[in-house]
Amino acid sequence: MFVGAARIGKAMRYELRCRECNKSWGNVPKSICEDCFSPLEVFYDYDSIRADFTREKIAQGPPNIWRYSALLPLPDHYQPTLPVGFTPLIKANGLASSIGAKKLYIKNDAVCLPTLSFKDRVVAVALANAKSFGFDTVSCSSTGNLANATAAQAARNGFKCWIFIPADLEPAKILGTQVFGAKLVRISGSYDQVNRLCSQIADEHLWGFVNVNLRPYYAEGSKTFGYEIAEQLGWRLPDNVVCPMAGGSLITKIKKAFQELIDLGVVEPKHVKFFGAQATGCSPISTAVKLGNADIDPQKPNTIARSLAIGNPADGHYAIKTITGSGGWSEDVSDPDIVDSIQLLAETEGIFTETAGGVTLGCARKLYKSDRILPDETTVLCITGNGLKTTDVLVDEYEQEQPIAPKLAEFERLLGEFELPVAVGA
Numbered sequence: 001m002f003v004g005a006a007r008i009g010k011a012m013r014y015e016l017r018c019r020e021c022n023k024s025w026g027n028v029p030k031s032i033c034e035d036c037f038s039p040l041e042v043f044y045d046y047d048s049i050r051a052d053f054t055r056e057k058i059a060q061g062p063p064n065i066w067r068y069s070a071l072l073p074l075p076d077h078y079q080p081t082l083p084v085g086f087t088p089l090i091k092a093n094g095l096a097s098s099i100g101a102k103k104l105y106i107k108n109d110a111v112c113l114p115t116l117s118f119k120d121r122v123v124a125v126a127l128a129n130a131k132s133f134g135f136d137t138v139s140c141s142s143t144g145n146l147a148n149a150t151a152a153q154a155a156r157n158g159f160k161c162w163i164f165i166p167a168d169l170e171p172a173k174i175l176g177t178q179v180f181g182a183k184l185v186r187i188s189g190s191y192d193q194v195n196r197l198c199s200q201i202a203d204e205h206l207w208g209f210v211n212v213n214l215r216p217y218y219a220e221g222s223k224t225f226g227y228e229i230a231e232q233l234g235w236r237l238p239d240n241v242v243c244p245m246a247g248g249s250l251i252t253k254i255k256k257a258f259q260e261l262i263d264l265g266v267v268e269p270k271h272v273k274f275f276g277a278q279a280t281g282c283s284p285i286s287t288a289v290k291l292g293n294a295d296i297d298p299q300k301p302n303t304i305a306r307s308l309a310i311g312n313p314a315d316g317h318y319a320i321k322t323i324t325g326s327g328g329w330s331e332d333v334s335d336p337d338i339v340d341s342i343q344l345l346a347e348t349e350g351i352f353t354e355t356a357g358g359v360t361l362g363c364a365r366k367l368y369k370s371d372r373i374l375p376d377e378t379t380v381l382c383i384t385g386n387g388l389k390t391t392d393v394l395v396d397e398y399e400q401e402q403p404i405a406p407k408l409a410e411f412e413r414l415l416g417e418f419e420l421p422v423a424v425g426a
């Protein structure tokens with residue numbers, strides 16, 4: 001049963017407001033202001049939260065995103081059902097020395113649970129609200145990872161689930177949705193067309209679309225990526241963050257997370273530069289930043305980085321603002337460079353990322369080369385998804401080895417082919 005507006009009143013810890021005209025909409029499944037058609041955003045009553053969001057209180061919480069519940073839009077007494085997030089932040093010395101960096105960190109959401117991408121964070125927060133709004137069916141339009149995360153968490157939480165995707169997604173992302181029992185609808189069209197269809201469906205059916213009518217709540221889940229970076233750096237902010245962009249939401253929410261930490265006195269104030277990363281074959285946000293435009297021109301995506309292939313990003317305008325307002329920059333990389341960076345990250349750090357991670361690293365390499373990022377600055381690369389989902393881009397990169405007989409002599413012969421004789425001793 002759909003119960004509509006909930007928890008409007010004086011005790012409200014948070015509510016939706018229009019980003020542009022500031023009109024308050026309470027807490028409802030809605031993403032666009034009906035007065036001015038701008039996006040809605042979750043606003044908090046920070047004074048009522050301050051005492052619950054201290055380093056000590058956070059440290060007492062569980063080792064997952066729910067340790068930051070005080071600054072997430074969650075219904076009162078919400079009981080989380082999954083330990084999402086708190087993925088490793090690692091110092092990447094091997095990678096650093098091969099790309100001319102020094103203080104380089106990787107935030108590794110390739111191992112985020114339950115479905116191996118940062119989308120698990122946003123879905124966890126969206127579904128908490130789907131339940132309180134009374135939806136029994138949840139849904140999304142997806143470039144792949146959101147489909148996996150929504151399907152898995154819908155299964156865990158007992159929702160019916162419909163997923164809408166462009167027909168040409170990677171097989172692993174399609175299977176990784178179907179396995180959870182979700183109803184999958186493949187659309188012959190681009191993500192942007194899929195998303196438009198979902199907006200129409202959301203108007204007709206009382207379903208919770210995590211990235212349409214629940215989008216303001218969903219997007220807040222991305223803040224946990226930023227909180228974790230700060231906490232794992234010892235409650236300090238980095239100098240730079242390099243972040244892949246699809247709809248452009250994540251980069252804006254990392255910035256919001258850092259600002260909240262500063263405003264609540266959890267970290268020392270620091271100016272952080274934000275760097276956006278896109279594939280050249282779908283780079284509406286990077287292109288706008290490079291041209292000095294405040295808004296994007298929609299593109300028709302053509303890249304192997306399908307998880308980032310959104311030609312008309314919903315938060316494009318705000319991503320541009322985040323980047324240029326911080327003194328950062330935005331880059332884009334070609335498909336071959338994406339593959340090369342996937343391999344470099346794997347060979348130097350033992351982390352297997354999907355194409356989006358190749359985009360992040362490929363762009364970071366350009367940013368170091370052009371001195372937009374300096375080696376001594378503390379820089380965090382956002383690795384947001386797992387390489388096992390996009391193995392199709394690597395199949396032509398490696399030879400299929402011929403099998404050998406299970407005999408030591410055979411192996412020694414093989415070894416001999418690889419090893420050059422080395423003189424031993426003096």
Ligand SMILES: *Cc1c(COP(=O)(O)O)cnc(C)c1O
Binds near residue numbers: 245
């Ligand atoms: C969705 C996605 C992104 C980008 O997220 P936005 O908030 O839409 O910009 C980055 N990396 C991966 C792996 C994704 O699936």
Ligand SMILES: [Zn+2]
Binds near residue numbers: 022
């Ligand atoms: Zn408005």
